[in-house]
Amino acid sequence: MKKIVLTGIAVAGGFLTANAQCKPASDLTENFDTWKDINKCWTAQSGKAMLYASDKRIIFYSMNNPGENMYLVTPEIKTGSYTLTLDLSDNGGDTTLELFSVGSPSDARSYVSITKPSKITGEKKTYTISLKKDSHLGLKVLLNGVHQAVYMDNLTLKAKK
Template sequence: MNKITLVTLVALGISLSSRAQCKTVTELNENFDSWKDIDKCWNAESGKSMLYSSEGKITFYSMMNSGERMILSTPKMKAGTYKLTLDISKKSGDASLELFSIGNTSDLKSYVSISKPSAISGTKKAYTINLKNDAHLGFKVLLNGIHQAVYIDNLVLKPAK
C-alpha cells in the first residue's frame, strides 16, 4: 500500500510541477511549426469536433458537428493592452471568430467576450485587446457546416505602444 501511495504522490507532484511551469506572459509570438500536439500551456476545447495542431498551424475542424463550441486559449497573459495579429483562413462555408478573456479555463463563468463574432473572410486579422486582469485569451471559432475547417497560424500578441 505504501508503494501505491508513493507512486500516486509522485504522479501528482509531476502533474502539478508541469502546470507550474506555465507562467503568466506579456507577449506571444507563435507560428506553431514545432508543435506536434497542443502545447501544455495552452488549452483546447473542441466538444465533439476536433481542435488540433498539424502541418505548422492550428486546425478547428467541425467533422459532423456544426455549431460545436471550439476554443483555443493562450497561456495566461498579464493585464494590459495588446496588439494581436494572426493568419486565419477557412475551408468552405461560413465561419466566425470571437475573442474571450478567460480567468480560469475550467470555469465557464470566467469566459467574458471581448469582441463580437466576426466573419472569417480573408487571411489576416488584427485586433487591439484590453485585458483588465491577468487572463487567458480565448479564440472561439464557430463553424456552421459539416466538414468545415478554420486554420490559425502566425499568432503575435504584443503590448500596444
C-alpha cells in the same frame, strides 16, 4: 468505477500541474511550426469536434458536429492593452472568430467575450484588446457546417506602448 474516477482525477491533476508551470506572458509569438500536439501552456477545448496542431498550424474541424464551441486558450497574459494579429482561413462556408478574456480555462463561467464574432475571410486579422487583470485569451471559432475547417497560423500578441 472507482478506478475510472481516480484515473480521471490523476489525469486532470497532471494537466493542472503542467499549466501551473507556465508563467504569465506580456507577449506571444507563435507560428505553430514545431507543435506536434497542443503546447502544454495552451488549452484546446473542442467539444465533439476536433481542435489540433498539424501541418505547422492549428486546425479547428467540425467533423459531423457543426455549432460546437471550440476554443484555443493561450497561456496567461499580464494585464494591459495589446495588439493581436493572426492568419485565419477556412475551407468555405460560414465561420467566425470571437475573442474572450478567460479567468480559468477549466471554468466556462470565467469566459467573458471581448470582441463580437467576426467573419473569417482568409485575410490577416488584427485586434486591439485590453485585459483588466491577468487572464488567458480565448479564441473561439464557430463552424456552421459539416466537415468545415478553420486554419490558424502566425499568432502574435504584442503589448501596446
